[in-house]
Amino acid sequence: MKVGIVVFPGSNCDRDAAHAVRLAGAEAELLWHERPDLGGSQAVILPGGFAHGDYLRAGAIARFSPIMGAVGDHAARGGLVLGICNGFQVLTEAGLLPGALRRNTTLRFEHRWVTLSVERDDTPFTHAVPDGARLRMPIAHGEGCYWLPDAELDRLEAAGQVVFRYVAPEGNPNGSARDIAGVIDGSGRVCGLMPHPERAAERILGSDDGMHLVRSLVESIARVEAAA
């Protein structure tokens, strides 16, 4: 089982993501963004950071990195793709996930702990989350305000594509529409969220709730392999 972790110039959570994947029992390989392939990875993580300096818009330039063709092909074949923070921004810019991540309405970079509800615990990214669990994870972003026109938000919710929401006690940290912290695509194979599961991967970090997501991902790969 191998999870590829894309490294853009400016990614800074790639090694943390690799560490979390290894804790979950899978192999992790860092994939430089200029390569045109995924090195045989069965799942891909687009990690947090500031790809290409976040110039123009967060994720706007990363979308055109050579490896993104392989990521798109992987998703089209039903492969698993998880975007964390900047990775989520890249996936929306690439059109692999709906919506846009705008500047926080709070007028500042927000870095703190948040609490998440899991709206869908039947996805390849959340099936290992204990029933009804609220997850504690850190956020660290300036552009995390999830936005879609109202009518499209209605469609997104009706389709069950909202996976995570910010909930009390901290609540919504960035002005995201309908408290949305993470979404999944129509195929259920591409997921993105602003909070950092890899920074909540061990209790010594303050929480290991993020491992529910990483473990879900790794177990999902194992299930596909067992079925093959």
Next chain:
Amino acid sequence: MGVYRLAVSVMPKEGILDPQGRAVEAALPQLGAASVHNVRVGRRIEMTVEADDALAARDLVEKLAAEFLANPLIEGWSIQEAHPEGVA
């Protein structure tokens, strides 16, 4: 073949909250400019384009704006002629 200097102005769409504009506006009273309102912040991207004619240059820049320089979901854009390179 000609060389054309064009600019794309990208602005947050009307009705979309613009935190940058709000932050700038919040500082204006300190400058004695409390009478200035509705500040919105966008960006301007200038470029030199080689093309068969002015229309072809504009078409290419329009395509770049729609696909890359702006995010049509949240931003609008307009294209202007810019000063030739090196001329302020």
